[in-house]
Amino acid sequence: MTWIDIGAIDDIPLRGARKVKTRDGCVAVFRTDEATVYATSNTCPHKGGPLAEGIVHGAKVTCPLHNWIFDLETGEAQGADEGRIRTYPAKVEDGRILIDAAVLGQRAA
Secondary structure (H helix, E strand, O other): OOEEEEEEHHHOOOOEEEEEEEOOEEEEEEEEEOOEEEEEOOEOOOOOOEHHHOEEEOOEEEOOOOOOEEEOOOOEEOOOOOOEOOEEOEEEEOOEEEEEHHHHHHHHO
């Protein structure tokens, strides 16, 4: 894996999210507890809702437009909804959020 630094964990509130611009496009980064982060596509497949503006609960996010719920680990929609968002490997090291650039780059190809 090729890790790139996309920001400080303290820039994302606990149980919050931010949209982060990378050279390969924007991703949503979610912080679910003190040192756990997830990175996904920022667009809901249902109506294009901005997921970084959604409600984070546990390891899930609820789309702010139509309340679709996505698992941040798998990207799968929960409940009766069908759909999936793209997920990207992410981790925290020394207070910095790192994302796998190789996987992110595959999205742009």
